[in-house]
Amino acid sequence: MDRRQLLKQGTLAAAAFAFSRDLFAKEAEHSFLNSIDYSGIIKLSSNENPHGPSPKARKAMIEMVNKSNRYPWEITNVLREKIGAVYKLTKEHITVGAGSSELLGVVSLMAALQKGNAIAPEPTFRLWMPAANTVGLPVSLIPVTTDKQTDLQQMKDAMNKDTKMVYICNPGNPTGAIIPANELEAFIKDVAPKCILLLDEAYTEFSNEPTMANWVNEYPNLIIAKTFSKIYGMAGARAGFAIAHPATIKKMNELQPWANAGISAVSLAGAIASLDDQEFVQFCKKENEKAKAIFCTALNKAGMNFVKSHTSFVYFDTANFKKDVKEVLEAKNIIGCRTFEIGKSWRRLSIGTTEEMKKVAEALAV
Ligand SMILES: Cc1ncc(COP(=O)(O)O)c(C=O)c1O
Incomplete structure (x- = not known):
């Protein structure tokens, strides 16, 4: 080019x-x-x-190429177990996909089936929104504050009885701003009892704030999306995952023709090796x-x-x-x-x- x-x-x-x-x-x-x-x-x-990708991930991916004639059932479970262990959860709390985008799509489909609306900040990561609109989930966009912080109060105020999903990207894309953990926890406690709260943590590893994964057992509506595309450097390998209550993961999987099968054996090997290369x-x-x-x-x-x-x-x-x-x-x-x-x-x-x-x-x- x-x-x-x-x-x-x-x-x-x-x-x-x-x-x-x-x-x-x-x-x-x-x-x-x-x-x-x-x-x-x-x-x-x-x-x-x-x-x-990390040197260990590169090596693991190259080695897996020769075994790509086999379906990767076992290796998928290895990755799910490994991710589960990282978050002190089980593999039943984890579903994996071809990038977190796949899973953002599944969650918005799940919300659309409840027939209502969704709320998201503006600007934010919008890739999932056209598909959400197509399946009947209109998204109301709530402007960030003048200093470009996610306006949690306005988002809560915008919710109504038909709100089936709230999307938050933390830290935010494109703003790079972060919601402090105590404020986000208060938001989860307020919102997650009412509707799906999709929390996109694509960039958490670059920040010093913690993941909210420890709340998923208490709040089955809380779904956390994460990716191997950013700090793990594997955007082209297409590997992401969602963390949620096992009952919620099961519901997500029921919407997929073949759950947990989006990641190739090669990319799975890279993702597993990446987790080992802290x-x-x-x-x-x-x-x-x-x-x-x-x-x-x-x-x-x-x-x-x-x-x-x-x-x-x-x-x-x-x-x-x-x-x-x-x-x-x-x-x-x-x-x-x-x-x-x-x-x-x-x-x-x-x-x-x-x-x-x-x-x-x-x-x-x-
Ligand atoms: C906030 C956010 N979520 C999700 C994604 C998609 O990541 P993936 O490559 O895992 O589909 C991106 C990619 O830029 C992103 O910025």
Whole structure:
């Protein structure tokens, strides 16, 4: 892919703005299908881990290739048991899928069958919403506060007797903001007795706040979605999981033609090895902090405000920047500066390696 095509990809992404399946499909069409060669390009669009997969995961995946003629029933259970143990739960509390997106879809289908509405913050991770709408689950979007924090009070106020699901992404995407554990626990206690509470913890490992997985036994409506795509660096391998009360997991599985079968044997092997490589996870967390600090210093120098990020991306306000940030970055082959709020000056950029973020800093020092 040449630079023009890549820039076109970035422009397409901004224009589409739907952040839906279509956008993901476009991105795939313009990158992986044509070429997976990003040499000379710094790609900061989808919060992918610039270091992963871990060396142990790579080795395990390569070894599993030769055994791909067999269905992976046993290995799926190994992963479910292993995840269960990490969260001091059982394999019956865990269901796995081809990325957490698959499971976000299953949960919204489950909510749609209850015939009502859903509530989510705005902006947030919207990939699951078009399918939710298609199966009859309209989603009311509740704006984040002026300082880009999830507005839990407004979300609670927006609930009515027909609300069947509330979606929260914590830490938030694209804002990077985090709801402190005590506030989130209070929210769970309020909301989970009333409807499904889908808590997307795709980025928790980058933060210092705990998972809410320990509440699933008490609140069967609480479903936590997690992924191997981010800190584990396996976005292309497609592996994710949900944690919930066993009765809830069973209900989710009843909506799938073949539950727990979305992950290939190769990706399962990688996911299992990843969980064993916590040293790599810590490495990625530290590197992310270092690289993020470089970017935040550059934003400060350029006079741009940003939300304190607890994730592998930063949400920043370009209003005070004298040029078009996206164009300035693209001129240096840095792609991924994206809009999530129509007509606003806020943009998101993923965090790459420290070297990549130094190049971003140089580009912004115009
Ligand atoms: C908040 C959030 N949830 C879920 C996902 C999807 O992850 P997966 O690759 O596991 O489908 C993403 C991907 O960017 C995300 O940002």
